[in-house]
Amino acid sequence: MENFEFLSPTKIIFGKESELQVGTETKKLGRKVLLHYGGGSIKKFGLYEKVVKSLQEAGVDFIELGGVQPNPRLSLVHEGIKICREHKVDAILAVGGGSVIDSAKAIGIGVPYEGEVWDLIAGEIVPETTLPIGVILTIPAAGSEASKSLVITNEDGWYKLGLNVELLRPVFAIMNPELTFTLPPYQTACGVADIMAHIMERYFTNVKHVDLTDRLCEAVLKTLITKAPIVLEEPNNYEARADIMWASTIAHNDLLSTGRIGDWGSHAIEHELSAIYDVPHGAGLSVVFPAWMKYVYHHNIDRFVQFATRVWNTELAFEDPERTALEGINCLTNFFTQIGLPTTLKELNIPADRLEEMADKASNSDTKTLGNFVKLKRKDILEIYKLAL
């Protein structure tokens, strides 16, 4: 186990009607708030009215900025920063999924910073302060509601980059599983793949003796595997929705990586898919992760055997552990198919003709590597894209 520091300071307010507390919680953050959201769904399903009413009742003054798209864009972040400065906003309330929260986080660090916010996102300069962020989560997936992460796409060249610093953790996250009843099946499944990917990125590590966090990872994965088919059949199943929603937070608040070094190669490889083709992150991950696994499993067959036996209840073939390792990868692939996700680039309508360009972008150079479990060079990344065809 590695030395670690861990602090999860986000206050979670979880359950039925929890969104009614947004006014009182937001009031603690500031006097004037940016209400940030995505497309029309929060208005369509009545959440918008509830939020506005709660803010008004608590006496919180707010200004709105909607229009966040999946794979949130830098241009809207710029707009948000401008609005916050003009109106002297001192906190941000993000109502939506990971894209909205990430956009809010980028605005949050951009407002007090005098230079170009992309320099912060690209990691050239470390942000020192942020506007406080509150969240009402509507899509369990990214885990951004309690994570130290954000991912933003720069339309100028379609670069998708992520930043990880502690000050990006929201102050509060309101999570009502009922708000996820209206999520369409495909988006629900994409969310599950995203959550599972966050765990698997942590699971495949070279750090030895991490049994406690291994088992915690396996516990959350098994829950997702059990609950995802249930919510696809019964979208209004509160209990299964609740398990998935809480899993999204636990998967990415870093508890599951305490003492470990995660991989994160698959995420970087996937980012090129969603940056260029704007595919949902979860669908990109359901394609990339099995391909990555097939490419790297020889590096540590034992770990893939553990994944197969503990997560998927595969029986260990004592005489041929490699077969068990491959069975685990097959189980994952079949599971993604079962919940309606693509597992090949073809299913995403991504042709083979830009794989070289994607490998270039993902690796940035021939010397830089991606991932930690296996350090992938450009040629490896290209092979993984090919395995995903």
Added chain:
Amino acid sequence: MENFEFLSPTKIIFGKESELQVGTETKKLGRKVLLHYGGGSIKKFGLYEKVVKSLQEAGVDFIELGGVQPNPRLSLVHEGIKICREHKVDAILAVGGGSVIDSAKAIGIGVPYEGEVWDLIAGEIVPETTLPIGVILTIPAAGSEASKSLVITNEDGWYKLGLNVELLRPVFAIMNPELTFTLPPYQTACGVADIMAHIMERYFTNVKHVDLTDRLCEAVLKTLITKAPIVLEEPNNYEARADIMWASTIAHNDLLSTGRIGDWGSHAIEHELSAIYDVPHGAGLSVVFPAWMKYVYHHNIDRFVQFATRVWNTELAFEDPERTALEGINCLTNFFTQIGLPTTLKELNIPADRLEEMADKASNSDTKTLGNFVKLKRKDILEIYKLAL
């Protein structure tokens, strides 16, 4: 799943040599600190010198109060409050196990409160503020390093009472597994039983549909079951010590009870043992918990079957689930015996002659009940004590 709020604001600093950060972390809490500790072990093994040096180097002024005993006493809490007031102490550094931390917490709420601190501990008045608490943990057991709990024994009548409020959570907890290498086997095992009990109190719930937290509970229990025999054989096994230490925190920071209502009957029943006979809390729990299980398992056989099959890998006897349930309880009992703990009152040299008095104290009256899984009246508590003989 029940609605819940969850916030775990304690900064965990975990790993080798982490105690060297105590000066800089403590300095953030206050100018003048009470250094609170137990018996001689922190001096015997060199920790005391390291702490003093780190505090001095960081320019932290401190005054000392040692002498905390297991099952920490109210009289020392009074002394601590007096010292803190006289010396205008504005933060407390607890170096030790749960007893030291709980004593520090009681002093922390007592200093700013004008009345008698026991009224706060007994829950008659809700504490509104506390001195900030920092911790260097030396005994993984109570989970007090990140919990909202304290337990104090009032020598005037030997009442042992607990308080649970959010402001009792320490600001930071420094956890170096190497500091636990010198823990004697019996104390190590008592700690493991205490940690397991914290999980099992949460596990046995009447709340339905708590699969995610069920699995997290099972994950931590399985880790403890695997690692405890290792550290008893190899006291200096860093990795196994580390898993147990981190488990102690996770078991009791309330992550594992999110959305659930725990039982806590066994803890209350055990408190009478340690209050009257001053037995180690963990040894009391290893006696009481199996007896409690035998008394209540009929209430929900399925839950005990799940405990048996998932935690202990017992094969489900489809034609006779009760047998499986009982096998799980036997597995737990045998495990406690294997790691050197008592499972009967006799082994603790506790005679049968004061069971009635203990049942009186635990129930306080014939109408008050203990526990939530099964609500226990005085006669039930007495039966459990008898089952533990």
